[in-house]
Amino acid sequence: MTVKLVIENLKHKPMRSLLSMFLIAVPVTLILCLVGLSRGMLADSARRARGSGADIIVRPPGSSLLTLSGAPIPEKMVDFLGRQPHVAQALGMITHPVTSATFVMGIDLNTFNGMSGGFKYLEGGPFQDPNDLIVDEYYARQNKLHAGRYVTDILNHRWRVAGVVEGGKLSHLIVPIRTLQDLAGYTGKISLIYVKADKAGDIPVVMAELKALLPEYNIYTMEEFTSLLTVENVQGGALSTFINVMVGIGVVIGFAVVLLSMYMAVLQRTREIGILKALGASRWFILKVILAEAVIMGLGGTIVGIGLSFAARALILALYPASLTQAITPDWWPIAGAISLVGVLLGALYPGLSAAAQDPIEALAYE
């Protein structure tokens, strides 16, 4: 009967109920999108690194996991590493930012083809000219590019789109390494080195060799590197802290929305609370009805929020497939639900307690 009373109360003011659920859904969506984007972007980075076909990554001293600034490694080191025992190939690569979320990579295409098996071309083909550009399908879709077109908004240089390739390898934008080195002012320098061992069993030996040769450098096996790409590891845990802050904001928004909504509801239902009290309803019964109503709104808001996170992902895929990657994170659904429930229960507590404490005579006289 309590559930029926609560449901009927929610149905009685459908706009208030739906609006409250929507407002509760907003922080749920924000949290899920934030976690989804963090994980999606990291998973995308890991996938692209694996797409190089390398077994080992040599990164410059002091570099962070996700970003590389500049090109501090002398290019001649690529040949040096390529000559080491059990090393099948070494590939130097330079990366340069185009936007805050997009990087252009410069590589030697032949070496990359040998290391990874090469790109799968959906349109066009490999570089024919130093000013050629290869874009992946996501960048091509986002910017409506096709093979043979020219673009001028990358480093203020006129590029010809030589090919459109399947996504998931290295970067959205690939150019010849020499051209990028010259344009970015890093002639003779590279950002990192991918190393492929003769066979998988040689990886530990090569790792030991490289660490002995380059003690200052950050050297990871591909497995190690991709396993380190987690929310907790990014920027020394800063992303994790940011997510926690968003969670806190989610609780506060849920609290404020439900506090206002239930406070209004209690005011509107003063007479009804008086009626229930006249029938012998205890303080706990009244409080229970208010809290149950808030819990249903919290659960409804969570479900709407989860639905909106799917909508946000679809929107990102449609509008910015090359800029952002959002993962769907079902393991965070109960967490987001718990966050909104904490918020709504805290928000419903004051209106609930004030309703429970109402004087029945005054409540019955309320117009």
Next chain:
Amino acid sequence: MSDPLIEIRGLRKVYRVGKVDVAALRGVDLDVAAGEFLAIVGPSGSGKSTLFHIIGGLTPATEGSVRIGGQDISSLSDAGRTQLRRDKVGFVFQKFNLLPNLTAADNIAIARYIAGRDRNADPGFAEALKLLGISERLDHKPAALSGGEQQRVALARAIVNHPAILLADEPTGNLDSENTVAVLDVMRDLNRRLGQTILMITHNPEAAAFAHRTVRMRDGRIVG
């Protein structure tokens, strides 16, 4: 009279309004027998409603005693008065006071639920429903019922837990003459056939005529 069901002695109630004490009841003595239908009349401000609220456990007395079935309710705590309203008293109000979101049937069922009883009323209540003549209207919400029907649903809700006392505060105050007679007929039937003790506040002398006895109040006292 055998032992009265309601025994009130020296009842006083003082309300604090701002910084002023207002005496609503100034020493009321009253006995009501079990099965009696009592009308209480008097002008506005005479203390009728306050007397009802105290008997019904909606507010505590300032002084004096009120015994219902031998139990002194004047010293009950808030929780004790809640229990009294749940088990011993049924209210009918001038404004019907049905829960607008629930159907008539659910308005009745929630009174049973609050009292900790199952949803289905006992066979005795079926007879009361027949008397009330609302069996066909139970699936409707209050907004779809006439005033007379709403008041009969309120009567059904008030007696569904077989309270010792039915307190009716101006039950016909919002009804036309036809529905007034219909509701009063039902109350008289409930009193005669089921032995329901009824205390009814009214301004209407014709309504008071349905009761066995009428007491008059003025200035917080019973004057006749």
